[in-house]
Amino acid sequence: MSRRRRAECSLRALRDVIPAPETELRYEDHWQLLVAVVLSAQCTDARVNQVTPSLFERFPTVQDMAESTSEEVFPLIQSISYPNNKSKHLVGAANLLVDEFEGVVPASVDDLVRLPGVGRKTAQVVASVAFNVPTLAVDTHVFRVANRIGLVTERATTPDKVERQLKRLLDREEWGEAHHLLILHGRYTCTARSPKCTSCAAAACCQYKERLDRLPDPRSGLDIRKGLYFCATRNHYFDEPDCVTDRAGVDQISCPRCGSMNVFLSKTGQSTKQVKDYRV
Template sequence: MQKKERFRLLLDYFTRNFPEPETELQYRNPYELLVSVILSAQCTDKRVNMVTPSLFDRFPDPESLAVSTSEEVFTYIRSISYPNNKSKHLVGMAQMLVGEFGSEIPASIDELQKLPGVGRKTANVIASVIFNQPAMAVDTHVFRVSHRLGLVPMTATTPLAVEKGLMKHIPKVLVPKAHHWLILHGRYVCLARSPKCGACELSSFCAYFEKKQKLENLAPNPTF
């Protein structure tokens, strides 16, 4: 099957069945989403959502976070992965946000990446979710699902290469939604160790499933 056809089938399926996907991170404003996304690096959204209510009670805005210390922030996020680094990033991010951006979350991906703790993936999430820009954030789920479905070649070995491959074939208006579609599919269906191929409604055009079926057909029948 041609790549163009795979994309068409993928987008048609999700547009019909999940027209309004959303992030599972719980937030009330752009500042809270930025903090949550920074915390979510190599950590589950579920764990982040358990931590952020008390964190946001103590630090409801960039100004309160900016005058705190990484040691204090650590006490609120100790159960998150890499809490030492993330507590430093959060304080540094808030200080730059207040000092250089007037406490406003910048819409530019380049400016977002100037903030401590904000890499390209995090910047793309903010640009997509908050500003509805055609930005494709590639996390481990998007990376895995894109390869398995055959949306990008196996030679696309970096998140940036996958991002560029996806952006070539997804209409800009659908990119913010497609980001969530791929993440949620990887989180609940196309699992890393044991993908639920039998329950997957994308298997009819999935390169991974096609290869899996061919190998099973080639396997010798057991003799008794």
């Protein structure tokens, strides 16, 4: 299946099961959205939503935050990752907004990245969610899901490369929606450690699932007393495996005698072959 077909098929499937593809961060205006997105770096949205109500109550506007100090902000966000830096960034961003943008959050990514604590990804999320600017920020979920489904090529080894390939693949109008669909799918279904492939709406168009389905079936009748591993190419047991890197760049257990990767665990009968994963 081509990448374009995979994209059409998977986005259609995800739209059916994710009727409201939008951020899960809670906010009431553009400033609060910016604060929430800054806080969400290396942190879960659920955790951010726990701390922002009291933060916004104490500092309801950008002017209030600009008049505060990082020492005052810190206790309110200390359960978030990197509270030290983030409290400094929030006060710094508020000051810059008041000094140079009349206290208004700008819509352009170029202006947003000038704010302390606002990298390109944060800026893209704010621009997209607040102002409908067509962007497609790639976070850990988007990176993993896009790779697993096969929306990008093997050369897309960094978030920037994934972003460029996705933008070429999808129509501009789809970028924002695709960003949220892939994030929410990655957060709840295509999770890093144990993707729920058997109940996944996008399984029919997923490259990772295709590869899983092509793994050899388990073998029965293996005898662990003869060795920990069984080479099905030479039909013999062994205890000390070799390791080879396959064409996809995955380290695979191999037979020390013939180099075959057609190896099974004697205890379970399961193939030792691994499918390339894309956790970052």
